[in-house]
Amino acid sequence: MGIEAEELVPGVVVAGPRSEAPPEAPNRSWLAAVGWYVLLIGLSLLVLLPVWLTLMRALSTPAAAVKPGASPFLPHEVQWGVFRRAIDQGNLWAALGRSMVVTILITGGQLVTSVLAAYAFAYLRFPFKRVIFALFMATLLLPIEVTLLPNLHTVRDLDWFNSYQGMAVPFMATALGTFLIRQGFLGVPSEIRDATRLEGYGHWSYLWKFAVPLTRPVIASFTVISFLAAYNQYLWPRAVVTDSNNWSTIQIALRDLTTTPETSNIAVAGALVAAIPIVVLLILFSRQIVQGLTAGAVKG
Amino acid sequence: MAERETPARASRLAETGMAALFLAPSIILFALFFFYPFEQLVLRGLYRNNAQGTNLRYVGWSQYKDVLTGDDFRAGLVHSLQYVLYTVPAGLILGTLLAVAAHRKLRGIRIFQTIFSSTVATSVAVASVLFYVLLNSQTGVLKVDWLNDPNLALFGVSLSSIWQNLGLSFIIVLAGLQTVPTELMEAATLDGYGPVRRFFRITLPLISPVLLFLTVVLVIFALQAFAQIELISRGGPAGHSETLVYKIFQHQTPDQLGVGSVMAVGLFVVTFIVTLAQFLLLDRRVHYGD
Amino acid sequence: MAAVIFDGVTKRYGDVVAVDDLDLTIDHGEFMVLLGPSGCGKTTALRMIAGLEEISDGVLQIGDRVVNHVDPRDRDVAMVFQSYALYPHMTVSKNIESPLITRPTVVEGSDQPRKLTKAERAERIAEAARMLDLAPYLDRKPAALSGGQRQRVALARAVVSRPAVYLMDEPLSNLDAKLRAQTRAELVDLHQRFGTTIVYVTHDQIEAMTMATRIAIMSQGKLQQVGTPRDVYDAPANLFVAQFIGTPPMNTAPGKVSGDAVVVGESRFRFAGRHDDGRDVVVGVRPEHLTIGGDGAVKGVVRHVEWLGYEALVTCEVGADAANRFTLRQDASATPPAVGDTVPLQVAPERVHVFDAASTERLGG
Numbered sequence: 003m004g005i006e007a008e009e010l011v012p013g014v015v016v017a018g019p020r021s022e023a024p025p026e027a028p029n030r031s032w033l034a035a036v037g038w039y040v041l042l043i044g045l046s047l048l049v050l051l052p053v054w055l056t057l058m059r060a061l062s063t064p065a066a067a068v069k070p071g072a073s074p075f076l077p078h079e080v081q082w083g084v085f086r087r088a089i090d091q092g093n094l095w096a097a098l099g100r101s102m103v104v105t106i107l108i109t110g111g112q113l114v115t116s117v118l119a120a121y122a123f124a125y126l127r128f129p130f131k132r133v134i135f136a137l138f139m140a141t142l143l144l145p146i147e148v149t150l151l152p153n154l155h156t157v158r159d160l161d162w163f164n165s166y167q168g169m170a171v172p173f174m175a176t177a178l179g180t181f182l183i184r185q186g187f188l189g190v191p192s193e194i195r196d197a198t199r200l201e202g203y204g205h206w207s208y209l210w211k212f213a214v215p216l217t218r219p220v221i222a223s224f225t226v227i228s229f230l231a232a233y234n235q236y237l238w239p240r241a242v243v244t245d246s247n248n249w250s251t252i253q254i255a256l257r258d259l260t261t262t263p264e265t266s267n268i269a270v271a272g273a274l275v276a277a278i279p280i281v282v283l284l285i286l287f288s289r290q291i292v293q294g295l296t297a298g299a300v301k302g
Numbered sequence: 303m304a305e306r307e308t309p310a311r312a313s314r315l316a317e318t319g320m321a322a323l324f325l326a327p328s329i330i331l332f333a334l335f336f337f338y339p340f341e342q343l344v345l346r347g348l349y350r351n352n353a354q355g356t357n358l359r360y361v362g363w364s365q366y367k368d369v370l371t372g373d374d375f376r377a378g379l380v381h382s383l384q385y386v387l388y389t390v391p392a393g394l395i396l397g398t399l400l401a402v403a404a405h406r407k408l409r410g411i412r413i414f415q416t417i418f419s420s421t422v423a424t425s426v427a428v429a430s431v432l433f434y435v436l437l438n439s440q441t442g443v444l445k446v447d448w449l450n451d452p453n454l455a456l457f458g459v460s461l462s463s464i465w466q467n468l469g470l471s472f473i474i475v476l477a478g479l480q481t482v483p484t485e486l487m488e489a490a491t492l493d494g495y496g497p498v499r500r501f502f503r504i505t506l507p508l509i510s511p512v513l514l515f516l517t518v519v520l521v522i523f524a525l526q527a528f529a530q531i532e533l534i535s536r537g538g539p540a541g542h543s544e545t546l547v548y549k550i551f552q553h554q555t556p557d558q559l560g561v562g563s564v565m566a567v568g569l570f571v572v573t574f575i576v577t578l579a580q581f582l583l584l585d586r587r588v589h590y591g592d
Numbered sequence: 593m594a595a596v597i598f599d600g601v602t603k604r605y606g607d608v609v610a611v612d613d614l615d616l617t618i619d620h621g622e623f624m625v626l627l628g629p630s631g632c633g634k635t636t637a638l639r640m641i642a643g644l645e646e647i648s649d650g651v652l653q654i655g656d657r658v659v660n661h662v663d664p665r666d667r668d669v670a671m672v673f674q675s676y677a678l679y680p681h682m683t684v685s686k687n688i689e690s691p692l693i694t695r696p697t698v699v700e701g702s703d704q705p706r707k708l709t710k711a712e713r714a715e716r717i718a719e720a721a722r723m724l725d726l727a728p729y730l731d732r733k734p735a736a737l738s739g740g741q742r743q744r745v746a747l748a749r750a751v752v753s754r755p756a757v758y759l760m761d762e763p764l765s766n767l768d769a770k771l772r773a774q775t776r777a778e779l780v781d782l783h784q785r786f787g788t789t790i791v792y793v794t795h796d797q798i799e800a801m802t803m804a805t806r807i808a809i810m811s812q813g814k815l816q817q818v819g820t821p822r823d824v825y826d827a828p829a830n831l832f833v834a835q836f837i838g839t840p841p842m843n844t845a846p847g848k849v850s851g852d853a854v855v856v857g858e859s860r861f862r863f864a865g866r867h868d869d870g871r872d873v874v875v876g877v878r879p880e881h882l883t884i885g886g887d888g889a890v891k892g893v894v895r896h897v898e899w900l901g902y903e904a905l906v907t908c909e910v911g912a913d914a915a916n917r918f919t920l921r922q923d924a925s926a927t928p929p930a931v932g933d934t935v936p937l938q939v940a941p942e943r944v945h946v947f948d949a950a951s952t953e954r955l956g957g
Contacts, residue, residue: 041403046417049400052465055443056432064441074443115331118324127314128321138328141336143577147526147547148570151562152339152346154554175331193677196644197749202665202694205320215681234425236529241551253427253529260431260533263440273431280423291422295470296477 060084060270067267088259088271093247097255098279101233104169104251108232109225111174117221119180121209124187125195141177146238154241164249168242173232179224182297186220187213219293226287227294233280252276343570346563353557369564378546378565379572381456385545386524388460389467393520394513396464397471402501404472405479415476422469430533433462437534449535452542459534459543463527471516478512479505521576525569546572594655594668594756594789595620596641601650603636610636612813613650623783623790625804627797629836633813634793638759641791642671654757665695670750671759674766676742678734684745685730688717691753698754720748740771747782760792764799776802797837801825809833827945831952834876834945840905842876843918846949849873854946857911858889861944864956872949877939879905882920884929886938892918894933904928908937 058077059067066078089095122128123135146153153172162168190213198208214221236253243249246258256276259269284291349358350365369375400418404411421429437458439447448458482505490500506513528547531537537544544552546569553562596618603611611633618624626634639645640652643664652659659667670691678687692713696705699712708716721727724744734742743763750758764772780803783790794800800807801821809816809824809832817829828834828842835841847856849871854863856875884906892908895917904922906929918937922928929935946955 035408038403038406038408042408042411042414045400045403046414049417049420049465049468052432052436056435059435059441059443068441115327119328122321122324126317126321126324128318131321134325134329137337138332141332143574144336144340144570145522145526145573147528147550148566148573149336149339149343150547150550151554151559151566152342153335155342155559156334156339171331172335175328175335177332180328191675191677193673193675194679196639196642197671197673197677197679198690199644199664200642200667200669200671201691205317207694212679212681216679218681230422234427236425236427237526237547237551240529240532241554253425256427256431257533260434263438266435266438266441269431270435273428277424277428280425284420284423288416288419292419292473292477295422295473 056270057274060267060274062267064264064267084267084271085275088268088275091268092255092259092272093250094252094255094272094275097250097252098276100166100249101251101253102279103166104235104239105229105232107166107170108173109228111170112176112179112228113221113225115175116179116183116224117209117214119175120183120187121205121213123180123184125205125208125213138177138180141175146172150237150241153238157242163242164245165242169239169251172238173235176228179228182220182224183217186217189220190216219290222287223290223294223297226283226290229283230280230291340570343563343566346560347567349560351557351560356556365560366564366567369561370568374549374561375546375565375568377541378544378549379568381543382525382527382545382547382569382572384456385460385463385527386521388457389463389524390517390520392464393467393471394516396468397475397516398513400468400472401475401479402505405476418472419469421466422473424466426463426466426529427533429462429466430530433459433465433530434534437461450539452539455535455539456543459527459530462530462534463524467520467523471520474512474516474519475509478509481512482508518576518579522573525573525576595653596624596757596789596791597651597653598637599651599653601637601640601652602648603633603640603645604648609813611640614815616808616815616818618789618791620789621787623780623792623803623805625800625807626791626793626810627795627800627807627836628810628816629795631812632810634795634810635761637810638671638761638791638793641667641757642669642759643667668698668756669759670753670755670757671761672746672750672763674762676734676746676763676766678742678745678749680734683731683733684726684737684748685717685721687734687745688720688726688730688748688752689713691749692716695753716752720752723751724748739767740775743767743771743775751782751786756788758788758790760790762794762796763792764794765796772799779803797839801837809836811836827954829954831874831876831947834947834954838878840879840919842878842945843882844874844876845916845918847873847875847946854944859939861939861941861946863944863946867955873955874947874949874952876945876947877918877943879919879921881940881943882918883938883940884920884922884935886936888936890937891934892937894929894931894935897928897931899928900924906935908935910937 055074058075061077061080061082061084062072063079063081066072067074069078072078119138123131157163157168157172160168162171194212194216195208198212203211234253235251239251239254240257243251243254246254250258253276256269256272259265259272347366347369348360348362350361351358404415404418424432435441436443437446437449439450446458448454486504486508487500490504495503526547527545528551531543531545531548532551535543537548546565550562550565550569553559553565598614598616601611601614602609614633614637616637626637628634636645640647641654643659643662647660654667654669679690682690692708695707697708698705699708717730718727721730724747726741726744726748729737729741729745734745737745743766746763764775767775776799779790783803792799792803804821806818806820807824808818811832817824817833819827819829824833824837828837831844835844845856847854849855849863849867849869850860851869852863853860854873854875861875890910892910894906895909896905896907898905898907902924904924904926905919906922907917907919910916910918920937947953948955
């Protein structure tokens with residue numbers, strides 16, 4: 003760059019990045035890189051420390067781990083059976099299965115309701131559109147933490163305690179999803195819609211054959227964060243599951259594993275099992291997760 | 303003239319009908335699980351009940367006044383705000399630190415980015431279990447006894463949230479950093495700005511909208527803290543880590559419903575202020591084409 | 593196979609009139625170019641033919657049919673969009689097939705339109721691909737094509753349903769200059785081969801002049817003139833048309849009617865039309881009808897010389913008023929004057945255009 007600029011404007015000295023670096027610079031930049039790696043490694047260890055310490059505790063025999071002088075950074079009298087015990091004791095496979103059912107119901111429901119609503123807001127003309135849209139967005143002000151008590155009342159009246167519908171149905175509509183997918187629809191060039199109108203595609207076929215496929219990145223990242231949120235839910239399932247033996251989701255099952263400090267190795271093993279599906283999700287869909295989580299923060 | 307306009311009006315009507323059909327699932331669910339309960343919440347606070355939770359008596363706003371000025375609600379609110387104070391600045395600073403560290407063209411930087419964002423793979427419950435084990439004095443991993451100390455219990459619990467939020471904070475701030483044009487950095491370097499000055503004079507102002515967004519998200523998370531409390535400290539010792547949501551959860555029984563409803567309205571007001579800030583923020587950056 | 597007739601067609605958006613009382617008959621088989629600056633209403637007019645805009649007032653006919661309230665799909669028209677509007681998630685082949693899927697199509701040997709069979713559709717796709725040299729690309733997605741190839745896919749998608757009317761909205765504006773010239777020739781060729789009506793919107797007068805059988809020039813929602821490229825160039829109906837068509841634009845100067853002549857400064861031009869003495873007019877001369885030479889009654893100082901290889905554009909200032917600048921076109925074989933020279937100017941008197949100063953309309957003669 004520096005050379006080009008000098009050639010283009012003869013006689014003008016260009017400061018900044020030079021083609022010839024000062025002699026000590028390579029050395030210094032090498033040192034800076036090493037310093038930066040040290041910082042990065044240090045921060046990585048700090049981030050991973052809680053997992054490492056608890057993993058060591060899970061693998062250790064409890065009695066050996068609490069002996070005076072036992073380092074918390076290392077395992078003591080390793081016992082791999084702890085995962086098996088956590089799974090058996092917490093009935094984790096069954097809980098994981100229930101979590102999956104609830105999560106798929108919620109995410110699937112949210113996709114259907116918000117794709118339809120987003121389409122109406124993006125493409126259809128109807129009276130009171132702005133008011134209705136504002137009402138949709140107003141639901142963002144009413145998290146389950148606020149509406150918990152009356153919703154529990156409603157679900158009790160419906161006799162939906164300890165049921166899949168009780169855990170899933172209240173969350174099947176979402177303002178966030180409607181908003182994001184509507185933004186996606188509005189991003190489809192209007193000439194595409196015009197072309198399909200000339201070719202005879204009505205709203206229904208335009209929605210499924212064009213609008214949805216063309217908004218796939220947005221829908222994909224919303225799906226992933228919706229899945230993440232639904233799988234990680236705690237408060238609501240905790241409240242509507244009174245028969246925890248038969249209806250716990252995996253998050254609630256963890257609660258039953260943390261009753262006594264003595265069995266904390268089992269609790270940690272259970273927690274790590276509970277995290278596995280999300281770790282897989284993170285590896286497979288990291289781009290969508292990043293896009294979903296930053297959707298509100300950064301434009302584009 | 304009138305005859306010619308009919309088809310247009312018919313198509314408008316068809317469009318409205320279709321919109322109604324498309325919106326119906328969302329509207330029904332929102333009505334049933336968002337607006338109706340909110341109305342119930344506000345109304346229920348106007349009625350006192352006897353010890354069995356029956357015999358509702360209309361008392362106007364007096365129950366609101368009693369609960370909102372009472373010690374129980376105030377303690378919950380204070381604990382919730384404390385939780386905000388413990389987790390939000392820490393989240394902002396650590397998130398920015400991680401993001402700045404990983405926003406660099408270095409070999410293998412993606413590995414570090416993955417590690418820094420890894421805590422998004424944990425749920426609140428998972429993070430809480432890990433910190434329950436770390437902090438519990440009997441398991442003794444960290445060899446501290448904060449959970450039994452009234453002044454430190456909530457702080458100890460908050461460590462789990464700080465840790466669990468690292469991934470999200472990192473991802474959001476990094477996305478913000480990536481929007482800062484490199485030309486701007488180069489221009490600042492030409493102007494003789496050092497790295498520290500560049501960060502505070504250029505980077506920080508440019509990512510301030512992102513940091514504002516992150517602040518709001520972290521505040522809302524902190525106000526909604528429940529699983530952490532229930533799993534790590536059980537609200538103890540002696541109620542010293544009972545946050546608002548934890549208290550609301552304790553007021554499920556019919557005899558407590560009036561008081562719990564007022565507390566939930568209180569939580570709503572606090573959340574409302576913060577969420578409104580978020581919505582205005584979103585509104586400013588998102589174009590509403592109609 | 594149809595004419596398109598606008599009868600008093602108006603389009604209003606609230607208080608804004610986008611198309612104002614448009615009367616225009618586009619004959620069957622014509623290549624009609626709607627020409628004008630952006631915001632003149634040409635695209636709105638085109639979109640009303642397509643049925644993508646509702647008509648506020650007036651009657652629009654395609655063939656014998658009033659189509660004011662006919663759904664776009666039933667108008668038997670095809671449109672090529674400025675951005676091409678290709679479906680990015682579909683292959684070229686699927687893109688071309690798209691108009692044949694839901695719409696009934698007229699098939700030879702029968703008056704009744706019907707849906708095509710799969711085999712018939714495949715045949716049509718192959719035919720369109722052959723015609724537009726797209727056969728090797730049928731399985732690609734639009735993103736894997738060059739700009740020119742995408743443009744041809746858009747054309748193929750229009751051709752495949754053999755519509756009665758083709759509508760084209762600035763289809764060449766996203767191509768580079770070389771490809772644009774080539775595609776102009778191809779479009780003219782396509783038009784001659786099919787003999788179908790084409791309505792073509794552009795702001796580029798070169799496209800209009802080179803392809804149109806007739807040009808309709810619009811400004812601020814109003815039709816200014818309709819005519820062959822020759823008509824609108826040689827006899828512009830008003831000052832707007834005179835200055836919009838032709839590069840560089842026509843030179844103008846204020847003048848007055850005096851008997852059977854028009855007086856501009858020191859010069860008199862014979863003017864056949866009979867008009868009141870003293871009437872204010874605007875006199876226009878195209879750059880190619882202004883030359884250096886003559887008796888020297890009018891002198892100009894050369895301010896600019898643009899040498900283009902095949903010709904030179906010379907800008908002169910006449911008199912003290914800097915606004916009085918005239919551009920003339922000089923053959924490349926002549927030696928252009930130097931900047932600062934004073935040169936004599938002369939006008940071909942039979943090539944002078946006269947417009948009424950108040951109404952800007954052309955005055956007969």
